[in-house]
Each structure stands twice: as structure tokens, then as C-alpha cells.
Amino acid sequence: MDRFYFKDKNDCSKEITSYPHTTWKGVRLYDGDSKTEYKSEIVYLTPSHLYFSSKDRTTMNMVLDLKCIVLVEEEEGNILRSSKIILHLLPYVCEQHSKPYARSSASFIKLAFSDGGLSSFKNSVQKALLERAWEKNTENSSTSHPAPMAFRSGIVGIERRLQEKVENNSSSIQVAFQDMKNLIDMAKDMVQLASVMSSKIKVCIFLFATSDCYLIFLSQDRHGDISDDETVKFKSYLLSLGIEDPVTRNACSSSDVFCQHLAKEIATFLLTPISDSGGFMSLSDAYCRVNRARGFELLSPEDFFQACNYMEQLNLPLTCRKFESGVLVLQLQSQTNSQLEKNTETLLQARQKLTAFEVSQEFGISIVLAAECLYTMERKGVVCRDDTVRGLMFYPNEFSSRTQIIRASLA
Amino acid sequence: MEFSWPWEYDFPPFFTLQPNLDTQKKQLEAWRKLVIDYCRHNKIFVLDVQESMPLFQNKTIDRQLSSEGIKRVLEILQENQQIEWCDKSKKQCFVYWKTPQEWGNLIYRYIIDKGMTNTVCTFYELTEGDDVKNEEFAGLDKSILLKALETLEASNKAEVIMFGGSEGVKFF
Numbered sequence: 001m002d003r004f005y006f007k008d009k010n011d012c013s014k015e016i017t018s019y020p021h022t023t024w025k026g027v028r029l030y031d032g033d034s035k036t037e038y039k040s041e042i043v044y045l046t047p048s049h050l051y052f053s054s055k056d057r058t059t060m061n062m063v064l065d066l067k068c069i070v071l072v073e074e075e076e077g078n079i080l081r082s083s084k085i086i087l088h089l090l091p092y093v094c095e096q097h098s099k100p101y102a103r104s105s106a107s108f109i110k111l112a113f114s115d116g117g118l119s120s121f122k123n124s125v126q127k128a129l130l131e132r133a134w135e136k137n138t139e140n141s142s143t144s145h146p147a148p149m150a151f152r153s154g155i156v157g158i159e160r161r162l163q164e165k166v167e168n169n170s171s172s173i174q175v176a177f178q179d180m181k182n183l184i185d186m187a188k189d190m191v192q193l194a195s196v197m198s199s200k201i202k203v204c205i206f207l208f209a210t211s212d213c214y215l216i217f218l219s220q221d222r223h224g225d226i227s228d229d230e231t232v233k234f235k236s237y238l239l240s241l242g243i244e245d246p247v248t249r250n251a252c253s254s255s256d257v258f259c260q261h262l263a264k265e266i267a268t269f270l271l272t273p274i275s276d277s278g279g280f281m282s283l284s285d286a287y288c289r290v291n292r293a294r295g296f297e298l299l300s301p302e303d304f305f306q307a308c309n310y311m312e313q314l315n316l317p318l319t320c321r322k323f324e325s326g327v328l329v330l331q332l333q334s335q336t337n338s339q340l341e342k343n344t345e346t347l348l349q350a351r352q353k354l355t356a357f358e359v360s361q362e363f364g365i366s367i368v369l370a371a372e373c374l375y376t377m378e379r380k381g382v383v384c385r386d387d388t389v390r391g392l393m394f395y396p397n398e399f400s401s402r403t404q405i406i407r408a409s410l411a
Numbered sequence: 412m413e414f415s416w417p418w419e420y421d422f423p424p425f426f427t428l429q430p431n432l433d434t435q436k437k438q439l440e441a442w443r444k445l446v447i448d449y450c451r452h453n454k455i456f457v458l459d460v461q462e463s464m465p466l467f468q469n470k471t472i473d474r475q476l477s478s479e480g481i482k483r484v485l486e487i488l489q490e491n492q493q494i495e496w497c498d499k500s501k502k503q504c505f506v507y508w509k510t511p512q513e514w515g516n517l518i519y520r521y522i523i524d525k526g527m528t529n530t531v532c533t534f535y536e537l538t539e540g541d542d543v544k545n546e547e548f549a550g551l552d553k554s555i556l557l558k559a560l561e562t563l564e565a566s567n568k569a570e571v572i573m574f575g576g577s578e579g580v581k582f583f
Contacts, residue, residue, distance in 0.1 A: 353423075385430070393424075395422070400437060
């Protein structure tokens with residue numbers, strides 16, 4: 001009941017009379033579960049208030065703001081008790097009004113309707129709560145003072161308006177870019193963090209590799225920092241992620257220098273992944289990996305391609321090579337493709353027939369590369385193909401090998 | 412006697428035209444040999460390209476030579492003068508596992524051996540008659556026979572005679 005306050009009858013009469021249909025008589029009020037002295041009230045519902053008037057009070061009405069009401073419930077009655085409406089109210093808000101109850105422990109009030117109208121009251125209140133008319137009122141009041149209209153006409157007016165528009169646009173763009181700046185700053189922190197992490201992990205892995213005892217010591221000491229193979233593996237993936245301090249075009253004097261630096265960077269970064277994946281990586285794969293590692297300073301495919309072309313000239317451990325079909329790959333300088341071909345040949349001898357897919361699975365290279373390898377071998381006459389609807393299979397080139405055997409036996 | 416297939420016949424890549432030209436050469440050579448051997452064994456004188464036959468199709472390994480492949484094989488055979496197209500439609504060809512010249516010589520030797528020079532034989536006698544049943548040229552295709560006899564005519568060893576709708580040949 002402490003959410004109720006008194007208001008002069010004259011002040012509310014206008015609001016009350018404009019909603020004549022939402023009136024209920026003979027309403028009894030309960031503060032929480034306990035009865036109150038208000039036994040026979042007349043209740044008026046307006047879009048934002050509930051008014052309680054009585055013959056006992058000649059000058060004042062009691063008011064409850066609808067914005068205080070959280071929930072409307074109906075309490076089922078029985079033989080001894082009548083049905084009631086429960087209004088759950090928001091916590092007490094101190095306002096400078098005179099009140100019937102200064103303080104109350106209950107968070108709800110009950111209304112009993114001796115003259116009927118319980119369900120219509122409930123519906124009306126619920127409807128009013130849904131409409132939230134009090135919010136609109138406050139909004140209106142805040143926007144009720146429209147900005148003074150600038151009186152502009154003629155060419156000057158139009159020009160000014162345009163000028164204004166441009167200024168607005170540029171300021172909003174600036175705001176947008178400020179956001180970007182923040183983001184980039186954040187990213188720098190992240191990159192730094194990553195590099196610190198990766199150097200730490202490097203040390204851990206080094207230790208892990210050198211000594212098992214150390215590992216036990218470490219894992220106890222660092223709360224299971226390196227607990228099993230999986231985390232080590234995961235961390236080695238992490239290691240391959242980031243490029244610290246990527247080369248950018250701005251930092252280089254000419255595009256030649258840029259490409260050379262870039263070539264070095266790419267070679268250093270991709271050396272491990274490429275040697276892990278059979279000594280080959282298609283240029284598109286390599287491009288994606290490098291760009292992922294660079295994070296923000298993304299490369300254009302053209303820059304990347306040019307940098308790759310510099311590799312041979314700079315005597316880097318990687319070179320760019322073009323297969324006869326036009327597929328471009330990065331390959332280890334040390335590993336000529338003969339290595340892969342030799343491996344494939346051995347595999348072929350063991351299995352008697354191979355698909356590009358099988359080769360790619362066996363050596364962890366992409367299918368395109370596996371196919372290229374097989375085509376190269378085919379051109380060299382090492383393998384021959386069996387092209388069916390089930391796919392392209394490669395067999396040892398028995399056309400050559402058998403005729404050679406026959407020739408040898410004839411000789 | 413069952414025809415003994417060469418090893419290539421069970422080698423799946425044999426039925427794919429190899430893109431590597433060296434390999435392809437060896438492959439086509441194997442095909443050329445196979446076609447001639449197969450035709451000789453089965454006494455096939457005229458090959459119908461569109462007819463499906465075990466020659467270009469191995470059902471055991473479920474492979475068959477494409478029509479492009481067949482075309483290439485026949486081209487090779489033609490270059491070696493081991494086939495001759497029956498007409499311009501290139502649907503049928505004579506298979507010369509012996510050249511007309513060789514056939515001619517074979518028949519002429521037979522005639523000499525039998526002492527049948529200066530007599531007239533009908534074509535039917537020469538290829539289908541009971542006496543020639545065991546000779547290699549038994550069942551020889553009539554068109555090829557004619558070509559063979561023409562080679563003999565050229566060297567004045569025989570003369571083809573037409574009489575009353577049937578054809579005969581007189582050897583000298």
C-alpha cells in the first residue's frame with residue numbers, strides 16, 4: 001500500500017471523467033493479505049493511473065501509478081472467501097506525496113469486488129499495462145519542443161543544406177573509423193599476447209622434447225601446463241598461427257624490396273607446414289595460410305604470387321613451381337618432386353593400382369597435387385591410366401616394363 | 412582350341428587410350444597384334460566395327476575399348492596394310508592377317524601341288540570344296556579371294572573367268 005499516494009480530487013477529475021467506462025464500485029482493499037480500512041472504494045482506471053475515491057474522503061483521491069504494477073493475478077475464492085485480484089507492485093519508490101501508508105512490508109495488494117466486475121477489471125488493467133501509455137506521455141513531453149525550423153530558401157539555402165549533409169556524413173564516418181581504430185589497437189594487444197604466448201610455449205615444447213623428467217617437473221610446477229600429447233599438438237598448431245611483425249608495403253621503399261622481404265617471410269613461415277605436408281603446397285593453400293597468419297595486414301593474391309616468384313632468385317628453401325597443367329605449387333628446394341614420385345612408385349608397386357585420392361591420403365598432400373604427381377609420372381611413362389566411369393586409376397606402366405623384359409629376354 | 416588372350420587383355424589400362432604417346436604407341440602395337448591374332452584364330456576375314464565382340468570388350472574385368480580407341484587401332488592396322496575398308500562408310504573392313512599376295516601364293520602352291528594347272532576351278536571349289544577343307548584358305552572371303560587371284564593374274568599365273576553367272580579361275 002506504500003505505493004499509493006493522495007491527490008486532490010479536482011486535479012484528477014478531468015482525467016477520470018474522460019474514461020467513464022472503467023469504473024468499479026464497492027471495492028475492498030487489502031495490504032498484502034491483511035484487511036485495510038478502505039472497505040468500499042470506487043475505482044477509476046485511466047491509461048496510466050488507478051484512482052480510488054470514497055465518500056469518506058471528501059477532498060482527496062488515492063492514486064496508484066500503473067507503472068508500479070508488475071503483474072495482475074486472480075485469486076480463486078471458495079465458500080468462505082471471495083475471489084480477489086492481486087496486483088504485484090514494484091519496490092517502494094520514495095516520492096514527495098502524502099500517502100495513506102508510509103511503509104508496508106507487502107509487495108502486493110488485493111482487491112475484492114463486492115459489487116462484481118472482477119474479471120472486467122482484470123482485463124482492463126492488463127490491457128492498460130500492455131499499452132504502457134505512461135511511457136508515451138513522457139516521450140511526448142521530451143520531444144514536444146521541436147527544434148526551431150531554420151528558414152532557408154533559394155540557392156543559398158540549398159547549398160547550406162547540402163553543406164550540412166556533407167558535414168553530418170563526414171562526422172559519422174569519422175565516428176565509424178574511430179571504432180575501427182579501437183579495434184586495431186585491441187588487435188595489436190592480442191597479437192602481442194599471442195607472440196608472448198607462443199614464445200613461452202616454444203620453451204615448454206623444447207623442454208618437453210629434451211627431457212621427460214623435466215616434463216614431469218614442469219607439469220607439476222605449472223599446473224599441468226603440458227599434460228599430454230594432445231595439448232602439445234594443439235600448441236604446435238598455435239605456433240604455426242601467427243606471423244609477428246608482418247612485412248607491409250608501406251615499410252618498404254619499393255615494390256621490389258617489398259616482394260623480396262615478403263618472399264623471405266613466406267618462406268620462413270611456410271617451411272614447417274610444407275615439409276610436414278610432403279614437401280608440396282598448392283599456391284592457393286599457401287596463400288590462405290599466410291593470410292590467416294598475418295591476421296590484419298592481408299596480402300593481395302598478386303603480391304603473394306610475385307613474392308613467390310622471387311623465391312628462387314633469393315635462394316630460399318622454398319620455390320614456386322608450375323605443373324604442366326598450370327597448377328602452381330610451393331615446394332621445398334631440397335626436395336625435388338622426384339622424392340614424391342619415388343614414394344608414389346613404391347606405393348604403386350605395393351598396391352598395383354592407385355587413385356589420386358589414395359596418394360593424397362597416403363602422403364598428406366592435396367588431391368590436386370597428388371593428381372599432378374601421377375600425371376607427371378604418366379608423362380614420364382612410369383604409370384598408365386585406366387579411365388572408367390568409376391574414376392581415374394593409375395597402374396604401373398606394364399606396356400613398357402613387359403616389352404623391356406621381352407626385349408631383354410630376346411637379347 | 413580356345414584363343415589364348417595376351418596379358419594386356421586382362422590389364423585394365425589396355426582399354427583406355429593412353430595420353431602418353433610412347434605408352435600409347437606400345438599399347439596400339441599390342442592392340443594391332445591382338446586384332447590380327449584374334450582374327451587369324453577365329454578365321455575372321457571381314458571385321459564389323461559396330462558389332463560388339465569379345466575382341467574389344469573384356470567382360471571379366473568390365474572394360475571395353477572406346478570407339479575412339481577402336482578407330483585408332485584400325486588406323487594403325489591400315490597404316491600397316493593389314494586392313495582395308497570395304498567402303499567409304501568405314502563400318503566394315505577386310506582383315507589381312509595374310510595379304511592378298513600371300514593368299515595368292517598359298518593357293519597357287521596348292522594348285523601346283525595338286526597338279527591342277529591349266530584346269531578351271533570355280534570359286535566355290537577353291538574355298539568351300541571338300542578337298543580344301545584342311546587348307547588355310549578354306550572359307551576365304553570371296554572379295555579377298557578375288558583380290559588374291561588378281562595378284563596372280565598380274566604375274567600371269569591365273570586368269571579369272573566369268574561364265575553364266577558363276578565365276579571360275581584358270582591357273583597356268
